[in-house]
Amino acid sequence: xxxxxxxxxxxxxxxxxxxxxxxxxxxxxxxxxxxxxxxxxxxxxxxxxxxxxxxxxxxxxxxxxxxxxxxxxxxxxxxxxxxxxxxxxxxxxxxxxxxxxxxxxxxxxxxxxxxxxxxxxxxxxxxxxxxxxxxxxxxxxxxxxxxxxxxxxxxxxxxxxxxxxxxxxxxxxxxxxxxxxxxxxxxxxxxxxxxxxxxxxxxxxxxxxxxxxxxxxxxxxxxxxxxxxxxxxxxxxxxxxxxxxxxxxxxxxxxxxxxxxxxxxxxxxxxxxxxxxxxxxxxxxxxxxxxxxxxxxxxxxxxxxxxxxxxxxxxxxxxxxxxxxxxxxxxxxxxxxxxxxxxxxxxxxxxxxxxxxxxxxxxxxxxxxxxxxxxxxxxxxxxxxx
Amino acid sequence: xxxxxxxxxxxxxxxxxxxxxxxxxxxxxxxxxxxxxxxxxxxxxxxxxxxxxxxxxxxxxxxxxxxxxxxxxxxxxxxxxxxxxxxxxxxxxxxxxxxxxxxxxxxxxxxxxxxxxxxxxxxxxxxxxxxxxxxxxxxxxxxxxxxxxxxxxxxxxxxxxxxxxxxxxxxxxxxxxxxxxxxxxxxxxxxxxxxxxxxxxxxxxxxxxxxxxxxxxxxxxxxxxxxxxxxxxxxxxxxxxxxxxxxxxxxxxxxxxxxxxxxxxxxxxxxxxxxxxxxxxxxxxxxxxxxxxxxxxxxxxxxxxxxxxxxxxxxxxxxxxxxxxxxxxxxxxxxxxxxxxxxxxxxxxxxxxxxxxxxxxxxxxxxxxxxxxxxxxxxxxxxxxx
Numbered sequence: 001x002x003x004x005x006x007x008x009x010x011x012x013x014x015x016x017x018x019x020x021x022x023x024x025x026x027x028x029x030x031x032x033x034x035x036x037x038x039x040x041x042x043x044x045x046x047x048x049x050x051x052x053x054x055x056x057x058x059x060x061x062x063x064x065x066x067x068x069x070x071x072x073x074x075x076x077x078x079x080x081x082x083x084x085x086x087x088x089x090x091x092x093x094x095x096x097x098x099x100x101x102x103x104x105x106x107x108x109x110x111x112x113x114x115x116x117x118x119x120x121x122x123x124x125x126x127x128x129x130x131x132x133x134x135x136x137x138x139x140x141x142x143x144x145x146x147x148x149x150x151x152x153x154x155x156x157x158x159x160x161x162x163x164x165x166x167x168x169x170x171x172x173x174x175x176x177x178x179x180x181x182x183x184x185x186x187x188x189x190x191x192x193x194x195x196x197x198x199x200x201x202x203x204x205x206x207x208x209x210x211x212x213x214x215x216x217x218x219x220x221x222x223x224x225x226x227x228x229x230x231x232x233x234x235x236x237x238x239x240x241x242x243x244x245x246x247x248x249x250x251x252x253x254x255x256x257x258x259x260x261x262x263x264x265x266x267x268x269x270x271x272x273x274x275x276x277x278x279x280x281x282x283x284x285x286x287x288x289x290x291x292x293x294x295x296x297x298x299x300x301x302x303x304x305x306x307x308x309x310x311x312x313x314x315x316x317x318x319x320x321x322x323x324x325x326x327x328x329x330x331x332x333x334x335x336x337x338x339x340x341x342x343x344x345x346x347x348x349x350x351x352x353x354x355x356x357x358x359x360x361x362x363x364x365x366x367x368x369x370x371x372x373x374x375x376x377x378x379x380x381x382x383x384x385x386x
Numbered sequence: 387x388x389x390x391x392x393x394x395x396x397x398x399x400x401x402x403x404x405x406x407x408x409x410x411x412x413x414x415x416x417x418x419x420x421x422x423x424x425x426x427x428x429x430x431x432x433x434x435x436x437x438x439x440x441x442x443x444x445x446x447x448x449x450x451x452x453x454x455x456x457x458x459x460x461x462x463x464x465x466x467x468x469x470x471x472x473x474x475x476x477x478x479x480x481x482x483x484x485x486x487x488x489x490x491x492x493x494x495x496x497x498x499x500x501x502x503x504x505x506x507x508x509x510x511x512x513x514x515x516x517x518x519x520x521x522x523x524x525x526x527x528x529x530x531x532x533x534x535x536x537x538x539x540x541x542x543x544x545x546x547x548x549x550x551x552x553x554x555x556x557x558x559x560x561x562x563x564x565x566x567x568x569x570x571x572x573x574x575x576x577x578x579x580x581x582x583x584x585x586x587x588x589x590x591x592x593x594x595x596x597x598x599x600x601x602x603x604x605x606x607x608x609x610x611x612x613x614x615x616x617x618x619x620x621x622x623x624x625x626x627x628x629x630x631x632x633x634x635x636x637x638x639x640x641x642x643x644x645x646x647x648x649x650x651x652x653x654x655x656x657x658x659x660x661x662x663x664x665x666x667x668x669x670x671x672x673x674x675x676x677x678x679x680x681x682x683x684x685x686x687x688x689x690x691x692x693x694x695x696x697x698x699x700x701x702x703x704x705x706x707x708x709x710x711x712x713x714x715x716x717x718x719x720x721x722x723x724x725x726x727x728x729x730x731x732x733x734x735x736x737x738x739x740x741x742x743x744x745x746x747x748x749x750x751x752x753x754x755x756x757x758x759x760x761x762x763x764x765x766x767x768x769x770x771x772x
Contacts, residue, residue: 001563001628003401008394014645015389177387209625211613212632215605223598239595242387246598246645255641259400259632 001210001259008253010146011172014246016238018176019046019136022053025172026134030088031058033081035101037065037093044182046138050092060084065093068274068281069100071117071154078107078116081131091135091170094187095142095194098135099150102168105131120152120161130167136174139183140245141191141282143198143252145173153275160275175249177241185232189337190282191248192228196221196333197266197285198251204293205261205370207302214306217256220247221311225333232337265368266292269379272357277348286339290331291385295378297323299371343386354383387596387645394640396532397558400632402624404562405432405522408439411558412520416474417444419467421487423451423479430568432524436478446470451479454660454667455486457503457540464493464502467517477521477556480573481528481580484521485536488554491517506538506547516553522560525569526631527577527668529584529638531559539661546661561635563627571618575723576668577634578614582607582719583652583671584637590679591647591756593688600692603642606633607697611719618723651754652678655765658743663734672725676717677771681764683709685757729772740769 013021026032032054041047051059062077081089081104091101106126107116118124137145144150149164180188203217224247231240250256269292270284279287293304301323308314308326316322331341343350360366361376368374399407412418418440427433437445448463467475467490477487492512493502504510523531530536535550566574589603610633617626636642655678656670665673679690687709694700694712702708717727729736747754747762754760 001401001625001632003404005397005399007397011391011393012644013391015387018389209628210632211629212605212609212636215609216602219598219601219605223601227597239387242595242645243597246387246596250598258398259628 004259006258008146010170014175016178018174019049019053031086032088032090033060033086034090036063037097046179065097065100067096068153069096074100074103077104081108089131089133094139095144098144102150103152105133105168120163126165126167133170134172135170138179140248141194146253158275160271175245177245180241181236189339190280193282193286195248195251196224197289201263202257204300204303205263208260210260213256213260218310220251223247261370263370265374268368276356279346286334286341287386290327291382293327295382350384350386354380390645392644394532396556400561402564404560405435405439417472418474418476419446419472420476422449423483432565451483451486453482454539455482460486460489463490467494475517475519480525481530484530488536489538491519491554506549512551512553519556520558521556524565526634527580532639544661546657561631563631566627567622575725576666579668579672579725581634581637582610583675587649588643590686590689591649594646596646599642599646604696606637609633647756649756651760654754662742665732672720672727673772676713677768679713681768736770736772740766
């Protein structure tokens, strides 16, 4: 097992009617900036529940944070928060609202003349005074509710970059599965795939003598495989909603990544596909993962064999065949959820996508994978096969 | 899934040479009370590593905290800490040292004239000003390093009671598996059994639509079953030491207990056996658990069947037989570690133990189990069968 440090201080309040306890989680007399997305929370009752729980607090609202939240919009929220002297940020929505809010929190205390985009582009440190964040999560997928990470896009440059900083870990996360009942099928499906791939990025690498982390990862994968399709068939089943919500949180709480190598190439490639072609994040993951695993069959062989045996129950004696069967089962799983696994489904030409991403990674000198040895040329081969 | 709140803010620093980073984890200019047990840390190098990492801090020492830490000793540490105006407690040792230190932390700010034993006997609240705690763990077993719980004994009354309070959760836990290499076989074995039973208390109840929690629990059990015997055979294998250490922490970090019913009857009965007869905590658990599971076969049937199938791979079609086989496998597992599972091994008469514990639980009106319906009379039946 590799050495590691792990700290996940987010207070999780999980279950039916959890929003009612929101006030007790806020600092006293907090001036709250409530951030949200396109307004679905106004249709499903969450907005009303939150406003009612915040009665007596000063609340400023900032709606309209897009999926793949963009810098240009978020900087408007930064200006508003500064003007209104807010002291706490409450993100109400899914991973995009929350990621955007993490950026807002980090950007507010930036000095005049400094561009907060540097947090992403130049790994600039987030000031220690980043505003505190809490969240009411309404879309299980990204795991952003209990971690330090955020992904932000910039319209003017077509970039999509990630940052991570302890100061932006949410202080609390309210997870009421009932708030996710009305999610469109597409978003539920995205959440299942996103959580699945988060686990794979921390699992499908090489063995590191970390048997409990392996089994925890397999636990999440097995639960998603079992409950994902059931949930799409019974979208208002509370327990299935709860199961997905808890899987998505645990997939990226940091726990399963303790002491093991991590990959994240699928995400890095996927971000570029979103940046170039506008596909949903999860859609890009479902396309890239099977192709990447097939390409990286040799270096990942030991873990892919374990994955095939333990997650998919594949007993074929021949190890190469078992590995192939595990990858094929993964692709079939995504497709069975109604999620395409080929670029063609989105009318994107593999050769074109391969060239674009290769060129960008070459310019940035990006090397990917758990050993940092996946070259832009190999990424192009992976995309070519998508 | 039941509603739950989960927050585990302990910063875990895990791995080789982790003690060297101790200073960075302490508040600046902390006046440290370093607590420890019988002095094994002076033989295995841990004492020197800690003192060297604390160079420059004011450090007061309090050694001699016993296994099953006793109130009378701990109150001496409380007096010392008050006199020396310490501001931080550093527990260096196993679960007993840490549990004792939690009590010390909670007792220090108690007002004159108030008896801190009330924290245990009368559920008195710990003052919010409980001193902060950190730990260097040298014995993986209790999981105390990342939770709010402690068990304390009182010599004068022969009582052994538990308390839990958020204020005494360690701020950090340094877990270096290398520090556990020199543990006597008996303590390693105790740790494996303790962790196993901690999981069972949160798992072997009734189904609650919490599939991920179930699988996480099974993950820990499977890893202990796989690595426990290997570790006893190869006690200086770093990776096996690391595996046990991480299993023991996760067994009682609170995670697997989120949203599920919990039992803890085995622990409550075991505490009485320790109080009356002085057996090690884990020894009592290995005796009580198999007998309790056999007695509670009906109410626990669904989970015991799942346990038999998933943890022990028992495929027998007959469900009753499969459950029996799972319980028998558990008993065999403990015995295979060299851990007796019968009171007779300690020259304790089952009928006498049964009567003593029944009487005490009757006096206290104690009802146990996940449904709170296990009567003192039933506890006596369980012990009679031990």
